Amino acid sequence: MKYAYYTGCLVPARLNQYDLATRKVLGKLDVELVDLEDAACCGTVIARSIDAKTNLMMSIRILALAGSKKLDLLVTCPGCFESLMDAYTVFIENAGFREEAKSILKDIDNISYDGDGSTVKHLIQILINDIGLEKIKAVVEKPLNRLKVAAHYGCHILRPSTKLRVDDAENPKMLDQLVNATGAESIHWMLKQWCCGFPIQAVDRNLSLSIAGAKLRSVRDAEADCIVTICPSCQFQFDVLQNEISKITGEQYSMPVILYPQLLGLAMGLAPEDVGLNLNKASIDRFLERLKEVWK
Numbered sequence: 486m487k488y489a490y491y492t493g494c495l496v497p498a499r500l501n502q503y504d505l506a507t508r509k510v511l512g513k514l515d516v517e518l519v520d521l522e523d524a525a526c527c528g529t530v531i532a533r534s535i536d537a538k539t540n541l542m543m544s545i546r547i548l549a550l551a552g553s554k555k556l557d558l559l560v561t562c563p564g565c566f567e568s569l570m571d572a573y574t575v576f577i578e579n580a581g582f583r584e585e586a587k588s589i590l591k592d593i594d595n596i597s598y599d600g601d602g603s604t605v606k607h608l609i610q611i612l613i614n615d616i617g618l619e620k621i622k623a624v625v626e627k628p629l630n631r632l633k634v635a636a637h638y639g640c641h642i643l644r645p646s647t648k649l650r651v652d653d654a655e656n657p658k659m660l661d662q663l664v665n666a667t668g669a670e671s672i673h674w675m676l677k678q679w680c681c682g683f684p685i686q687a688v689d690r691n692l693s694l695s696i697a698g699a700k701l702r703s704v705r706d707a708e709a710d711c712i713v714t715i716c717p718s719c720q721f722q723f724d725v726l727q728n729e730i731s732k733i734t735g736e737q738y739s740m741p742v743i744l745y746p747q748l749l750g751l752a753m754g755l756a757p758e759d760v761g762l763n764l765n766k767a768s769i770d771r772f773l774e775r776l777k778e779v780w781k
Contacts, residue, residue, distance in 0.1 A: 486615065488559040489551040489603065490518040494526050495717040496561060499725070502761025503561055503717055506746035507608060509760055513624055513753050514616055518559065521550050523594075529568040530684070538582075544572030545586050546594065552602030561608050563641035563716045569605045570649060576600055607642060609659050609715055609745070610651060621666045626754035628668030632779050634748070635709035636660045636671045637700070637723075639716035640680050663745060664713060667752035674707035676700045683722040691733055697722050698734035710775050711741040713748055720744055727767040741765070741772035751776065 496503045511518060526532075528543030548569060551558040560566045576583050577600050590596045606614075612621060638657050646654035655678075661671035682696030701723065704712050714720045723730075724742035731737055742765065750760035762769050 486515060487517040487519065487556060488606070488611070489521055489554050489556040491521050491524055491527075491547055491551070491558055491560050491565065493560065493562040493565040493717070495721065500717045500720060500744075500764075502747065502764040503720070503744050505764075506744060506750050506760040507561055509755055510746045510750045510753060513755075514620065516611075516616070519554060519556060521547065521558075524550055527565045527568045527572075529564045533568070540568065541572045541575055541582070542586060542589060544569045545576055545598070546590065546596075548573055548576075548600075548603060548605070549590050549594070549596045549598035552598050552600075553596055555602045557604045557606055559606055559608060559611055561715070561717070563607065563639050564718060566605060566607045567641040567649060573600065573605065574648065607651065607715075609642070609663060612663055613659055618662060618666050621663070621749070625667060625752045627752055627780055629748070629752050629776075629779055630668045632667075632669040632775065633672050633708060633710045634664045634669045635674045635677070635704040635707060635712045636664050637677065637681070637712055637714050637716075637719055639714065639719045640684075642715065660713070660715060660745065664748065667748055669748070669752075672707055672709055674703050674709065676703035681716075681719040681722045683718040693722075694726065694730045694733040697726070698730045698736060698738075701727070701730065701738045701740050702734075702736065704740055705738060709740075711743045711748075711772050713743050713745050715745050723767070725766045739768060739771060741769050742767050743769075743772070 492504055524547045526543060527547055528540035533540035590598055638660055642651055643654040643657055652659045664671040679700055682693040686693045747760040747762060
């Protein structure tokens with residue numbers, strides 16, 4: 486199994502552990518990744534809010550690079566996933582934009598692109614649909630039995646549901662299934678479907694962090710051992726900014742925030758440093774102690 490691999494911007498800049506853990510676990514699942522070395526930012530909401538066409542072209546260029554390799558495109562960032570999917574839809578449905586985009590790609594990169602050769606897939610789609618839960622369960626060497634996990638999907642992997650159709654936006658199951666495949670228990674928690682607040686950081690930082698605080702409180706009240714994410718922006722919000730959240734809310738959470746590939750890697754028998762747990766910012770001491778109990 487082989488995929489073109491796009492890391493996006495936030496992962497290589499601030500969350501190297503997401504890339505590290507992804508490569509480690511996919512390697513153990515016999516998946517080969519081909520880096521898109523010439524790929525730039527997808528544009529996402531940052532460029533879209535200023536110039537929608539620029540955002541579309543930034544994403545189309547990435548699709549064209551993957552298409553030139555005749556490989557499906559694996560992304561780990563839901564924001565990138567949504568941006569790439571949106572650009573592809575416009576490219577296919579809008580003939581005027583399609584011809585303009587093809588001309589720009591030819592002039593800038595000498596790439597011919599007709600919308601063929603590559604399908605955009607988020608990591609969790611590949612794990613469930615291409616690899617399969619049974620194969621994942623088969624490579625679990627150290628089951629995480631009795632570990633209680635609060636699964637957090639984020640927004641852009643689910644919405645707009647009419648465009649993405651990855652999972653049921655009102656009652657998603659894919660990440661829960663992946664958590665359960667490690668032996669851990671994906672638990673119910675009240676604010677599971679709320680946004681983490683990250684997108685409004687630049688507009689109202691206090692509100693953004695207060696929203697994240699409410700979610701962390703909900704996870705704590707559900708007696709979860711950790712929160713598991715698949716979105717680098719959500720991970721940054723809950724993990725890197727957890728101390729800042731505490732300053733705003735006046736509450737201490739001490740909540741480990743784990744990326745799903747890190748969780749899966751641990752269940753596969755990889756050491757904590759092999760999946761970059763040492764790069765997480767919120768304290769993982771309690772989580773590591775809980776793992777000792779789980780693995781007794």
